Amino acid sequence: MSLLTVGTQIGTEFTGKIKTITEERVYSFSGGFPRGPEWPKKTIHTNIDVASRCGLKKRMASGAMFEGYLIELMIDLFGERWLSKGKMTLKFIAQVSPGDTLVAKAIIESKETANSTTKYKLNLWCENQNAQKVVIGSATGWI
């Protein structure tokens, strides 16, 4: 099941689910698995002292977390086939910290139909609760 159809127009915008970066989720994502006595592993994502020693003012959530939000949106748009031929290019432009709320968004930039397949190119990004973009990029997929 995919949200995109051959009739979806250039300029159509899509919004993913709202995601909350909690302490527990950052620990789950970047603290290591399984949870042992040293869990969560101390990194710039999970420990303010480690982050400070590396010159960072705050702990940063892993970019892979919000990359995951964009992938989820692409699967919603193209269906699971996107995991077999989807492509994405990203630039991480702002830090994300526990307490932030993010949402993935995408807008259709172009579409091209040939041999009963429609290729879409989308511009995509995640923005935080202040409407600041934290990651930007583009993706392609086919239906």
Place this chain on the structure above:
Amino acid sequence: MAEKKRADQIRAGEEVERFTFRVTPEFNAAYMEAVEDYHPRYNETTDFGPAAVNPALLIVHSNVTRSPSFYLPEGVAAVHTDEEIEFINPARVGKTFTVSWKVVDWYEKRGRPYQVKQAVIVDEDGLEILKRTITDTYVSGGG
């Protein structure tokens, strides 16, 4: 045992030690919770096939920090800046995956080092799952 080379000093043409991991249902569930993506395709057999590995788990476990040979001195950290990713085949829960990395470029921009790596994930049957081109910079308390 050979001395580990600082990750930020690895230059183009050099490879990093491979990382192997098996994804159990519990492992997958931890990452589904971390990114709030509870789609049934990650838990059970659906029209898409057997339970799939959440893509965010694959992303974070193909960051070079997962390599057994990854080493940075205290006060230095890798920060992800850019990414290109190509999905080739869905990854299935219960399989064992191997990640390989090769540094393909290293440059300085505004006094900061940037390292470009290609990462490939392959499952235990030799099936390619995804390829990434990852750019990281390195930050330190010294600036």
